[in-house]
Amino acid sequence: MPDIRLVDVSKHICRGLNLTIKDKEIFVVVGTTGAGKTTLLNVIAGVTDYEGSVLIDGVRMDKVSPRKRGVGYLFQGLALFPHLTVEANISFGLQACGVEKATADKRVLSLMEMVRIKHLAHRYPHMLSGGEKKRVALARSLAPSPQILLLDEPTSSLDHQTAKYLRSELIDVLKKLEITTVYVTHDLREAEEIADRIALMSHGKMEQVSSPKEFFFDPRNESVSEFVGMLNIIECSQSRVLTSGLVEVFSDEMRMVLPYDGNNIKKIAIPPDDIYISDVKPPGPALNRFKGKVKDISRHGSNVRVKLSIGKNSLLAELPVTAFDELSIEEGNEVHVVIKLRRLRYVES
């Protein structure tokens, strides 16, 4: 399977986009509506004109029509042909490529079995549920054995349970096929689950391209941090270099020490699961430890989120239910707060 390179691509909101998607990689693009995600897929598929270059496996594709790019595309609106049955929709690409009927029939059957829609073969798209339509669209895009698969929000507009099942099936299919995939979604949880790398797109630009772990715990700028939405962002009033690689920062009553080369920290980000809380004073040095007040407690599945106030700062801590149950904490209580030093991250202003 090939790699994909975009060099200085401009179209609509996308301006001077440069990107490399590796061979066999599942590359997930996240971003808000109108960020340019679908435009990116359209450019790779060649279904829209654009400036710049798209290279697939090192070959310039700008003059190559969509039908010869070897790209399978699951459109956001699916675009299932309403006048063709499920079977005919899937075999459309095979017939277009001149595949012999017997071979095409076998391939259609195996694809229908793979995405579990064999029983729907003779139905028309308007007779299918949302999840079934998505499966048909996936099988259709895979039918001509593309080198690259483009998936535009394949689980959107489905109920939570169906989306979950379809997502796990998709992961199985993509792992099995080892196909270079560009997957567009606005669901971060989905991105984290499925991606080899995640890219956040905002206003036509790639804000960050990194592994899921880096993406969630090492946001490169405020816009990524805000999109991830789970980090505590604290404004710093001043900072001071302690020793090489260690900086002391102040925010209201809080004094924190964090690893950083430089002296221009304006904000810091703290993952909620890196904030420990205790009803008794913990042992050890008083570094990055504070007294805070519990403002709110809420349960989210197997985790508990505790909203704390430390002076004028507000922090969100997340801890497992089991750990929380061992503490005797209620709203309004004063608690001891410990912030893990090595996972503190700076955020550029």
Add this chain to the structure above:
Amino acid sequence: MKNKTGRLQSVWGALPIALFVVVWEIVGRFNLFPGQFFFPPFSAVVKEFYHLTANGVLGKNFLSSLTRVLIGLFSGSIAGIFVGVVMGWRNVVNKALNPIISLLYPIPALGWLPLLMLWIGINEMLPITIIFICSFFPVVYNTATGIRHVDRKYIQAAETLGASNMRILFKVVIPLALPNIFTGLRLEAGMSWRVLIAAEMVAIPTGIGALLMQAESLVRVDIIMVCLIVLSVMCLLFEKIFALAEKHMVGRWSTHA
């Protein structure tokens, strides 16, 4: 239960027609309309229908009209679909032809009659040409609109699946434009009979229209009514045939058909 409801609905639907026939018969038979000759009872019209059928007059004229409609409608529709598809598919052709079509489309088909009488003369080609014109323009318009309005996403999907332009046109675009094409065909199927009768009444000595004119000159209201009933049934029948064809070709997948 469903069949019983269906039968009841059919009976209920036929009731106004039966009532109309009964009132017609009473008014005609008891001379409630001034001048018996001008309003024969329904039974007299049926009797004349049988008489005209038996002596072959109705059959001969009907066949002439039917042949003209079939040739005119078929050739007009085929030409209309062809031009409409090319206009809808190729923007450059659309830009070139659309102003001409837009200018000619509003002219009523019968408006062409004086010109065609001079150009073609009074012969079999005259009503056929009128029907051709009558069906051509609306079919062109509806077909081109249908082709142009096929959602671009289907074309893009077909492209990424490797389909050639011709395959996209014939396997995706034309099938998806069928509901629009059939709208044009269905409307013109009935209209072609109306235009034909007018042309035959004015210029042609054979056909249902000509029979109508002969009956008028002989003050044979019963024959006029026979002709009008035949005309009404044929208009309805032609529209129904196209509606059935549409249902057969589009009904399985279209949620609108």
